[in-house]
Every structure is written in C-alpha cells, then in structure tokens.
Amino acid sequence: MAKPAKSAAIAELAEKFRTSNAAVLTEYRGLTVKQLTQLRTSLRGNATYAVVKNTLTDLAAKEAGVTAFEGQFVGPTAIAFVDGDPVEAAKGLRDFAKANPLLVIKGGVLDGRALDADGIKKLADLESREVLLAKLAGAMNTSLSRAVYLFAAPLSQAVRTVDALRAKVESEGPVAAAPAAPADAPADAPADDVAPSGDADA
Structure with missing residues (x-):
C-alpha cells in the first residue's frame, strides 16, 4: 500500500475509534465469507464490522488515544465499530460466537475504558x-x-x-342573636345618682 493510501487508512480508522460508542476486537480465523456477511447483517443498525490490517489499525488506535488493544493485533483481525447500542452489539457478537466458535472476541473499549473478553460478555448480559x-x-x-x-x-x-x-351548621340551625337591650333602659347610671352641677344649696 502506498504511503498516502496508508495515511488515509490510518486517519479513517482513527476517526472511527474516536467517533464510535464502543469498539470490539475479534479474530475471525476460519470463518467463511458467507459467515462474515451473516455477522455483518446481524450487527446492522448497531455496529459496522470491518476486517482490518493489524499494523495500520495499531497505529490508528494509538493516534486516537486507544490503548485497550495494545499487543492484541495478531492473526486475522476484524473490529466491530459500535455506533448504536453497545449492549445490543455485544449481544450480537456473543450470540454469533456461540453459534460459530471460530469467532474469538478478544476485548473491547467502551467510553474510553478497556474491556476484556469477559467484560464484553457481561456487557451482553445487560x-x-x-x-x-x-x-x-x-x-x-x-x-x-x-x-x-x-x-x-x-x-x-x-x-x-x-x-x-x-x-x-345546617343541623344546628342559625346562630341565635344576642338579646337587644330595652329601648328605655338608661345607657349609664340613673339620673338621680348623678350629682347636680353647680351649688348644692341653690
């Protein structure tokens, strides 16, 4: 591969690492083209399954700051770049690996955190x-x-x-009003109790 093509490939892979919700590293040794097509179809809507070159992908991962896959780029390698639900993508890979044991899940990265193969399985169980x-x-x-x-x-x-x-209130009837004072009752003390004004002898 020419140098410009290599640089473009590395840049494209690095961008996928940066923009994906998660990435799962697999080895597909022994799987047929038909089986790989079935896997891609089962992951559609949640992940893109891409066969990659180890050296270029290692460089791209380092460029994107992904250290989860260091030393794991050996053998026929493919990566599921997850754009949708990571749980659904992990379920799809796990179920396919159960039916096709030649697919080996090596590990992954989710929100910048490294996951080993068991971590991917636990994610699939969510x-x-x-x-x-x-x-x-x-x-x-x-x-x-x-x-x-x-x-x-x-x-x-x-x-x-x-x-x-x-x-x-209705059962007791209206409240009785207080009795009014007689009209002819003096307001104060009787008049003869009031001392006359002026001279008492007058």
Whole structure:
C-alpha cells in the first residue's frame, strides 16, 4: 500500500475509534465469507464490522488515544465499530460466537475504558437501552401517580372537613342573636345618682 493510501487508512480508522460508542476486537480465523456477511447483517443498525490490517489499525488506535488493544493485533483481525447500542452489539457478537466458535472476541473499549473478553460478555448480559428506558418510563409513571395522589389527598381531606362543618351548621340551625337591650333602659347610671352641677344649696 502506498504511503498516502496508508495515511488515509490510518486517519479513517482513527476517526472511527474516536467517533464510535464502543469498539470490539475479534479474530475471525476460519470463518467463511458467507459467515462474515451473516455477522455483518446481524450487527446492522448497531455496529459496522470491518476486517482490518493489524499494523495500520495499531497505529490508528494509538493516534486516537486507544490503548485497550495494545499487543492484541495478531492473526486475522476484524473490529466491530459500535455506533448504536453497545449492549445490543455485544449481544450480537456473543450470540454469533456461540453459534460459530471460530469467532474469538478478544476485548473491547467502551467510553474510553478497556474491556476484556469477559467484560464484553457481561456487557451482553445487560438489558438493552430500549428495555431500560421502558423500565425508567414505568418507574416515572408510578412515581407521578403517587405524587398526584399525595398532592390530591390534603385537598380531598379539606373538602371533607368543609362539608362536615357545613352539615353541622345546617343541623344546628342559625346562630341565635344576642338579646337587644330595652329601648328605655338608661345607657349609664340613673339620673338621680348623678350629682347636680353647680351649688348644692341653690
């Protein structure tokens, strides 16, 4: 491969490492073209499965700052560059490897963190993003229902209290008014109790 072509290939692979959600390194020794096509089809929508050259891919990984695959670029190598759900991609690779033992999962990188082969299998055992979102939505719906009940409960209690008071007032009848004072009753002390003004002898 000419130098400009090599540089372009390295740059393209480095960009894939940078922009992918995850990458899984595999060895496909002994797999047929038909089997590789089946694997690509099963990963479609979540990952791109690319057969790569070890030396160029090693350089590209280093250029992208990916150190998870150091020393692992040996043998016929292919990488699943994950653009969709990493869990679904890991499930696809795991299931294919079960049916086709010649596919060897070496390891991967997820959000900059290195994963060994067991880590990829554990990732595959997780629930998919869609399932987790569905569970989250269900939990939020339950929480909202509880919140509505809690907010509504004091209001309904207040309404019941007001209704009870209204019923009590209606059963007891109107409140009796205080008796009015007689019209001819003196407002103050009797007049003869008041000392006359002026000279007492007058």
